[in-house]
Amino acid sequence: MSETPGVEIHDLSVSYSHRPVLWAVDCDFSFAEITAIVGPNGAGKSTLLKSILGFLPLSSGYVKIDGADAAEQLSQVAYVPQREEVDWDFPVSVREVVMMARYAGLPFYKRPGREDKEVVQNALAQVGMEEHASKQISQLSGGQQQRVFLARALAQQAKVYLLDEPFAGIDITTERKMLSILEDLAASGAAVVCVHHDLNTVSQYFHTALLLNVRKVAFGPAAEVLSQENILKAYSGQPRTLNEVAERLKQRQFIKRED
Numbered sequence: 001m002s003e004t005p006g007v008e009i010h011d012l013s014v015s016y017s018h019r020p021v022l023w024a025v026d027c028d029f030s031f032a033e034i035t036a037i038v039g040p041n042g043a044g045k046s047t048l049l050k051s052i053l054g055f056l057p058l059s060s061g062y063v064k065i066d067g068a069d070a071a072e073q074l075s076q077v078a079y080v081p082q083r084e085e086v087d088w089d090f091p092v093s094v095r096e097v098v099m100m101a102r103y104a105g106l107p108f109y110k111r112p113g114r115e116d117k118e119v120v121q122n123a124l125a126q127v128g129m130e131e132h133a134s135k136q137i138s139q140l141s142g143g144q145q146q147r148v149f150l151a152r153a154l155a156q157q158a159k160v161y162l163l164d165e166p167f168a169g170i171d172i173t174t175e176r177k178m179l180s181i182l183e184d185l186a187a188s189g190a191a192v193v194c195v196h197h198d199l200n201t202v203s204q205y206f207h208t209a210l211l212l213n214v215r216k217v218a219f220g221p222a223a224e225v226l227s228q229e230n231i232l233k234a235y236s237g238q239p240r241t242l243n244e245v246a247e248r249l250k251q252r253q254f255i256k257r258e259d
């Protein structure tokens with residue numbers, strides 16, 4: 001197994017209109033592991049995934065994917081957005097959603113071929129959604145919609161999988177089934193990273209955890225990260241953390257940490 005991390009995050013800071021939401025975050029997400037990102041609402045968890053994907057300008061730091069500039073590796077990163085960010089009324093079928101993962105690697109004049117169709121079919125089978133392939137995504141239950149987005153990620157056959165609360169609002173059977181698919185992905189060498197909302201299952205489901213609240217509170221083996229001390233730090237200190245960061249920014253009178 002390669003020593004190069006799937007995702008290397010160095011000194012990452014991100015601001016929305018001059019308000020820092022991530023501050024000097026350092027951590028690596030390894031290949032062949034499932035990592036949880038946990039932290040209170042507004043901690044910057046979704047922002048961290050979007051920063052890895054290059055959706056947002058960075059105030060400082062960098063992200064590398066498999067040792068290379070993230071921008072050059074985006075086809076190797078599969079992303080499942082948080083439920084709330086998807087327009088579930090968009091008129092598109094289950095099969096088309098999953099096929100989108102295959103278009104990314106095609107030149108604009110090419111249509112998906114037999115292999116692409118096979119990959120899509122297999123991904124749908126893996127999540128148990130083949131018989132719903134022709135349905136519109138608006139017709140599905142919440143759990144089925146989550147499974148379709150997981151299938152889309154699988155069809156991309158990436159090295160790195162970023163999932164934003166994939167288990168939110170689904171029943172426990174679907175959750176366990178999705179988890180076992182993610183475990184298989186990690187076992188086959190991928191770096192799998194999930195924003196996870198349920199602190200009770202973190203050490204059971206994940207090898208590694210990043211506890212985040214604007215800053216990195218703790219990172220390491222999941223059971224160690226979720227010590228009472230760390231949880232208190234992350235969940236009760238939120239306003240203080242933000243104020244402190246804002247104060248530092250004011251003193252330095254600039255947003256960027258690296259100019």
Ligand SMILES: Nc1ncnc2c1ncn2[C@@H]1O[C@H](COP(=O)(O)OP(=O)(O)O)[C@@H](O)[C@H]1O
Nearest residue numbers: 016017021039040041042043044045046047048
């Ligand atoms: N597009 C945006 N514009 C301005 N502020 C945003 C935007 N997206 C998120 N935020 C703010 O950034 C902070 C972190 O958000 P987010 O990364 O979504 O947190 P989490 O996923 O941990 O709940 C929150 O305070 C949120 O209100």
Ligand SMILES: [Mg+2]
Nearest residue numbers: 045046047082
């Ligand atoms: Mg979020």
